[in-house]
Amino acid sequence: MSDQPIVPVVPKSLPRTSARGTRAEQFGELLYAVFAAVMNVLDYGFAALQRGIGPRRMAYVFVLPNLLIFGIFVLFPMFLNLYYSLTGGTALFPADRPFVGGQNFAQLFDCDNFLNPNSCREDRFWRGVYNTITYVVLQVGVMVLIALLTAVVLNRSVRGRGFFRSVFFYPVLLSPVVIALIWKWILQRDGLINAALVGLGMERIVFFLHADWAVFWVISISTWAQMGFYMLILLAGLQSIPAELYEASSMDGANRWQSIRNITMPLLMPTMLVVTVLAVIRAVQVFDQVWVLTGGGPGTATTYVVQYIYETAFAGQIARFGLASAASVVLGVALLLFTLVQLRVGQRSDME
Amino acid sequence: MFSVTDFVTQTRGRGRLEWTDIFIYLYLSLGTLVMFVPVLWLVMSSFKTPAGLVRFPPDLLPFSLQTVSVEGYPDPLPLYDVAREDGTVQRLAQVRRVGLEAQMVDPAQPAEIIRVNIDQRTEVRELRLAWENYTEPLRRFNFLVYLRNSVVVTVAATAITLLINSMAGFALAKYEFRGRQAIFVIIISTLMIPISVILVPVYLVITGIGWNNNLLGVIIPGAATPTGVFLLRQYMLTIPDELLASARIDGASEWRVYWQIVLPLAAPAMAVLAIFSVMWRWNDFLWPLIVLTRSELFTLQVGLAAFQGELNVQWHYVLAMTVLTLLPITLVFAFLQRFITTGIATTGMK
Numbered sequence: 001m002s003d004q005p006i007v008p009v010v011p012k013s014l015p016r017t018s019a020r021g022t023r024a025e026q027f028g029e030l031l032y033a034v035f036a037a038v039m040n041v042l043d044y045g046f047a048a049l050q051r052g053i054g055p056r057r058m059a060y061v062f063v064l065p066n067l068l069i070f071g072i073f074v075l076f077p078m079f080l081n082l083y084y085s086l087t088g089g090t091a092l093f094p095a096d097r098p099f100v101g102g103q104n105f106a107q108l109f110d111c112d113n114f115l116n117p118n119s120c121r122e123d124r125f126w127r128g129v130y131n132t133i134t135y136v137v138l139q140v141g142v143m144v145l146i147a148l149l150t151a152v153v154l155n156r157s158v159r160g161r162g163f164f165r166s167v168f169f170y171p172v173l174l175s176p177v178v179i180a181l182i183w184k185w186i187l188q189r190d191g192l193i194n195a196a197l198v199g200l201g202m203e204r205i206v207f208f209l210h211a212d213w214a215v216f217w218v219i220s221i222s223t224w225a226q227m228g229f230y231m232l233i234l235l236a237g238l239q240s241i242p243a244e245l246y247e248a249s250s251m252d253g254a255n256r257w258q259s260i261r262n263i264t265m266p267l268l269m270p271t272m273l274v275v276t277v278l279a280v281i282r283a284v285q286v287f288d289q290v291w292v293l294t295g296g297g298p299g300t301a302t303t304y305v306v307q308y309i310y311e312t313a314f315a316g317q318i319a320r321f322g323l324a325s326a327a328s329v330v331l332g333v334a335l336l337l338f339t340l341v342q343l344r345v346g347q348r349s350d351m352e
Numbered sequence: 353m354f355s356v357t358d359f360v361t362q363t364r365g366r367g368r369l370e371w372t373d374i375f376i377y378l379y380l381s382l383g384t385l386v387m388f389v390p391v392l393w394l395v396m397s398s399f400k401t402p403a404g405l406v407r408f409p410p411d412l413l414p415f416s417l418q419t420v421s422v423e424g425y426p427d428p429l430p431l432y433d434v435a436r437e438d439g440t441v442q443r444l445a446q447v448r449r450v451g452l453e454a455q456m457v458d459p460a461q462p463a464e465i466i467r468v469n470i471d472q473r474t475e476v477r478e479l480r481l482a483w484e485n486y487t488e489p490l491r492r493f494n495f496l497v498y499l500r501n502s503v504v505v506t507v508a509a510t511a512i513t514l515l516i517n518s519m520a521g522f523a524l525a526k527y528e529f530r531g532r533q534a535i536f537v538i539i540i541s542t543l544m545i546p547i548s549v550i551l552v553p554v555y556l557v558i559t560g561i562g563w564n565n566n567l568l569g570v571i572i573p574g575a576a577t578p579t580g581v582f583l584l585r586q587y588m589l590t591i592p593d594e595l596l597a598s599a600r601i602d603g604a605s606e607w608r609v610y611w612q613i614v615l616p617l618a619a620p621a622m623a624v625l626a627i628f629s630v631m632w633r634w635n636d637f638l639w640p641l642i643v644l645t646r647s648e649l650f651t652l653q654v655g656l657a658a659f660q661g662e663l664n665v666q667w668h669y670v671l672a673m674t675v676l677t678l679l680p681i682t683l684v685f686a687f688l689q690r691f692i693t694t695g696i697a698t699t700g701m702k
Contacts, residue, residue: 039611046607058606059527063535066520070576074542077553084552092556150383153376166689167384173681175635177653181660181674182394185667192393195409232696285546288637292657306548313552314642325552332549
């Protein structure tokens with residue numbers, strides 16, 4: 001009785017009954033057969049284990065692989081990071097690193113005037129900090145507004161909504177490197193944009209030699225690349241607002257603006273909050289796309305905190321792991337504070 | 353009847369053209385252009401010859417100079433239309449250019465050199481796709497190796513992520529055990545912590561294990577995604593306990609309950625996670641950049657970035673390789689786009 005195999009539950013996407021399915025179905029069946037064979041073999045081991053420790057403790061067996069990898073590669077490094085930030089030298093292994101206390105932090109915060117990066121010992125760090133703050137504010141603001149506008153437009157039942165949704169989403173799938181190269185090519189001296197400028201009778205601009213233009217394009221390009229994702233979430237939020245609410249309010253004589261103010265805005269608020277938080281967390285980490293696009297330049301105009309961490313630890317003449325860790329502790333604390341503030345805001349808007 | 357509901361909810365203009373309709377279609381067409389033209393421009397440019405790429409203003413389509421082999425000259429010569437003094441136009445091949453004068457030959461009579469002013473000639477150009485932009489770097493550089501590495505990393509990491517995340521999600525959703533709450537809270541609290549915050553210590557762990565310059569060092573660390581565990585746990589909570597109980601009565605082991613009952617029922621959530629994992633891994637850049645320093649282990653993204661740094665001037669190769677890098681994910685999207693966009697909209701994750 002105990003070895004009787006139970007009736008397999010087969011997912012709907014894998015029809016196993018038809019003898020002559022399409023090639024895709026056959027491939028699916030083959031895949032499932034391999035999967036089932038592996039799982040059946042594993043079952044001998046796990047069933048034996050279960051007889052040994054009892055069915056309830058199997059839960060620990062199920063969480064173990066994930067927890068192990070999580071512990072080794074996320075939790076442990078988080079604590080190690082703190083220790084690193086308190087040690088000096090260039091050695092990688094903690095045992096070889098002298099304990100220096102708060103020296104790395106002191107070096108980071110060694111500034112005559114915190115508002116002027118030139119007066120700081122680690123001026124690149126502070127430039128990164130201010131660049132990152134500017135980037136986060138501008139990029140998130142612009143991107144969330146455009147994403148909202150697009151979501152509102154697509155929420156009307158326009159013809160071909162699915163098509164447009166996919167069009168706006170497509171760049172989200174592209175890698176940072178690919179995105180950077182696409183735009184580097186368009187923005188280069190003899191590129192498409194300059195051709196358009198010359199065609200309109202204007203001067204050519206070498207965009208990445210001007211700090212303001214570089215910042216403008218870095219923000220525009222990341223908006224272009226990520227907007228579709230937030231647009232999708234906002235669209236889902238808009239569609240979850242019941243249509244009856246609008247009907248009822250228009251029957252009560254509310255005008256268009258009143259329904260937007262009293263129905264759409266409050267009901268979309270939680271989604272907006274989620275979108276903003278996700279966008280900020282992403283924006284704080286800005287690095288790869290910009291690094292390929294501008295290399296942080298011109299000068300330090302587009303150098304951000306993560307680039308500072310990367311270069312301090314891995315790309316400099318000497319590997320200053322302690323300083324890099326201290327900088328990432330600062331970054332982590334900033335993110336933590338931001339998350340806490342957001343939780344408070346979220347709670348308050350729940351109470352209202 | 354036009355009412356407020358038309359604006360924010362789902363009704364069409366019903367034959368009447370409102371200003372909002374005009375605005376909406378204007379916005380959507382403009383948006384489509386902005387979203388697609390950069391990628392389209394990349395693809396079209398990738399088929400141009402180096403000479404075609406440096407033309408300014410750029411051509412829309414990949415034109416290249418037509419050439420002809422002339423007896424007595426080892427290399428093919430570029431063709432020009434030359435306006436002669438007598439008013440006729442003759443098609444000649446250019447041998448060399450000296451100052452303002454070009455020395456040309458008639459391909460039919462290669463012995464006689466004709467001297468013409470360079471103002472009198474215009475290039476003869478033909479539409480030609482420069483496939484050599486694609487074949488050359490594949491032959492001369494390690495691109496197939498990068499491609500293989502990327503495929504290995506993406507497939508292996510996605511399989512491992514799906515397996516261990518679903519196991520953990522199952523345990524957290526369907527068992528009562530000591531420490532369950534604690535484990536869940538710890539995993540969720542790291543949802544917001546990006547890898548860029550712990551770069552140095554993870555690098556140390558990888559070095560300690562000896563996974564430097566090893567694809568395992570790229571595959572394993574990111575496998576225990578908090579997002580995946582959270583998503584799958586939430587989804588598995590909706591599976592009724594009675595199904596599991598009846599399977600146990602039939603004598604199924606816990607492992608069998610997991611893979612034969614719970615996994616198939618969680619297939620939609622698994623599919624969403626699979627798509628995300630593929631996207632994360634295929635596009636991942638910073639971590640492979642740190643772990644992999646030997647070029648034969650580069651993934652496509654790292655290889656491409658290194659490639660454009662080295663060959664700053666060789667845009668024709670860089671563009672073609674960029675197209676190759678975005679092709680797989682574009683194909684996946686083309687086939688699964690509806691599924692992907694609705695999947696993200698319902699789970700709201702990245």
